[in-house]
Amino acid sequence: MPENVYILIFRTRPSLPRHQTIKGLGRDAPQEAAEMPHFLSLVDRVLSSLFKRPEPHPPLPSMPSIIPSTKFFSSSVKSDFEAANKKYAATFNEAHLPSPPRRKVVIVACMDSRLDPAKMLGLDLGDAHVIRNAGGRAVEALRSILISQQMLGTREIIVMHHTGCGMQSFSDHEFRSKIRKELKEDVDHMAFLPFSDLRQSVLDDVSFLRKSPLVLDVPITGYVYDVKTGMIEQVEDPVESESEPSSP
Structure with missing residues (x-):
């Protein structure tokens, strides 16, 4: 040029x-x-x-610095993934699995890389639908839940949030300002669904699903996964728990 x-x-x-x-x-x-x-x-x-190589993004509150671009790493990740897939495909013997999940359950979990729903819950390939997004928010997962229930027959829902979640480190306003500053784009029309209270976020998502006319009347359970211990703890609404009849 x-x-x-x-x-x-x-x-x-x-x-x-x-x-x-x-x-x-x-x-x-x-x-x-x-x-x-x-x-x-x-x-x-x-x-x-x-x-010029882009300057690193300023960190979000309480969060590590964000890598501004993946272009410096994509080639090595690509080759690693392709090599691993060759080994996986060489011994692959799961072609018989049907599309509907065997245990008829859909799990909504955070995309955090420290979470492995299959390992923590003892799931095998083909057991469940696992829907993951930032924060494990039910509102964002609704489209997939609807398809899972209506097209593939799932009849139970698990909501899984976790300790140390990055979604607790910023507000919608802060993140929108960051995008406006760094990408020169207006995202005021988008809800990023952060939260400040971890347990309440689980209760909110469970309540949203139970009240949604698009979700079947099926068992819905909320959990918090502890990234330090590997344990899950059920989160229950004290008001709803008190209103439930006691077992004979």
């Missing part, structure tokens, strides 16, 4: 053409573009992204 021509691609600015060419911006670009402050900021942003 000639040094005095840059092509800028605008993906989120409908008022500007998708491709805009600016000529005459060479080594003295800042001086020559002084009369075009709007384009200058765009040029600076594009050139910074092209020729």
Whole structure:
């Protein structure tokens, strides 16, 4: 590309053409573009992204620094995964498994890498549907739960949150501000579903599912998984527990 021509691609600015060419911006670009402050900021942003390694993101409250890009690691992960899959496929003998889960249960859990629902709950391949998202939030999992129940016959739901969850470290407002600052995008229409009270978040999700007209009247149990001990603890609403009839 000639040094005095840059092509800028605008993906989120409908008022500007998708491709805009600016000529005459060479080594003295800042001086020559002084009369075009709007384009200058765009040029600076594009050139910074092209020729400089991104600065690390500032950490969220109580959270470690976030890696700004996976491009530096994707090739090694790709080769590792492909090699591991070859070993897995070489001894694969589960082609007989049906699509509906054998134990007719759907588990909604956090995406945290320290959680392995199959190991912690003694599940085998084909036993359950496991739906994972940030925080293990039921609202976000509703689409999958509906398909799981109506198309594949699951008849029980487990909600699994955990200690040390990153969703407790920020608010919707803080995260929206972060996205606005770093990605230059407005995500005010999105709910990221953070929470401050771990046990209450489980109760809220269980209550949401029980009250939803889209969810069948099936057993729904909420748990907190302790990442330090590996133990799960059931979370029950004291009001609902008191209202339940005692066993004879």
